[in-house]
Amino acid sequence: MAGNSQRKGAIRKTSKKPAAGSGGRVKRGLEGKGPTPKAVERPYHRAYKTDQKPKSQRSGGARPRRKGTDVEWIAGRNSVVEALREGVPITGLYVAEGAERDGRLREAFKLAADKGLNISEVSKGELDRHTSGAVHQGLAARIPPYEYAHPDDLLDIAAANVEKPLIVALDSVTDPRNLGAVIRSAAGFGAHGVVIPERRAAGMTASAWKSSAGAAARIPVAQTVNLVRQLKSFQDAGCMVVGLAADGDVALPDLDLADGPLVLVVGSEGDGLSRLVAETCDQLVSIPMANNVESLNAGVAASVALYSIAQARA
Known part of the structure; x- marks a missing residue:
């Protein structure tokens, strides 16, 4: 009956603790707890965990490396055999079903077996798709995207070997x-x-790997977004930057900078050094020519210059 306080639920019992909305609990929640600890002082924060690692293992100390975007394919029996001989980092061999087993195919199988590579037998149509319709002769090889070094890693390699840096930079070599x-x-x-x-500029494709004759596995190749900025960074690190140019002020044998920390810049096959790169160089040097040959290609010019520099350093 109404007004009966003994009836269950007739009177709302109050809690000894303040209820939410009464102001008590909220008020306590708003009370200050002192300054917020720094991220490196909070055990569950990523910064704290990173700070506990050795410096060599911290992500902030590791320089980012770039990877190529696409898997490369080498098509054709001769090309695949040459790539296997030269130490190109092949990750798999693909042979078309029913392909004729000639001497080149048998040699490819033997080289692949020696290197522990997987050999997959696929349909001719699948091999056509992998190689974008190239003449594969029933054999193709897959190459993973190349992992480029960071340019500053090259300075670290020289320092680790207690040597003066010698770096080659290519300006739009395609x-x-x-x-x-x-x-x-x-x-x-x-x-x-x-x-x-x-x-x-040319990247580390299958063709570049083959032309390097396996040297790409022994020396790092670094990629930079802005070559001019990177050259200035090398200069800040104490390197002299020398560019090869047909109208250079100094002939290569007379280069006084050869025995110091050096960056050698080689221009593109047709146009040579770009204007901004040439202006960034500390010195432009030329390769003396006996006859009226217009220019050497980038690969030959770099080889001649590096030989001259090696002789000066020796």
């Missing part, structure tokens, strides 16, 4: 065979690495 030739010469004459622009 022929991958020239890139491979430069890498081969750089490895042969003691350079610590090669730097190439990210855009409008």
Whole structure:
């Protein structure tokens, strides 16, 4: 009956603790708890966990490396066999069903077996798709995207070897065979690495790998977004930047900078050094020619210059 306080639910019982909305609990929640600890002082924060790692393992200390965008394919029996011989980093061999087993195919199988590579038998149509319709002769090889070094890693390599840096930079060299030739010469004459622009330049394709004759596995290739900015960074690190130019002020044998920390810049096959790159160089040097030859290609020019520099350093 109404007004009966003994009836269950007739009177709302109050809690000893303040209810939400009464102001008590909210008021306590608004009370200050002192200054917020720094991120590196909070055990569950990523910054704290990173700070506990050795400096060599911290993500902030590791320089980012760039990877190529696409998987490369080598098509054709001769090309695949040459790539296997030269140490191109092949990750898989693909042979068309029913392909004729000739001497080249047997050699490819033997080289692949020696390297522990997987050999997959696929249909001719699938091989056509992988190689974009190239003449594959029933055999193709897959190459993973190349992992480029950071340009500053090349300075670290020189420092670790207690040597004066020698770096080759390419200005818009678009022929991958020239890139491979430069890498081969750089490895042969003691350079610590090669730097190439990210855009409008040849990258580490299958053709570049083959032209390097395996040297690309022994010397790092770094990519940079802005070559001029990177050259200035090398200058800030104490390197002199020298560019090859037909109208250079100094002939190569008379280069006084050869035995110091040096960056050698090689221009493109047709146009040579770009204007901004040439203006950034500390010195422009030329290769003396006996006859009226217009110019050497980038691979040959780099090889001649690196030989001269190696002789001066010796």
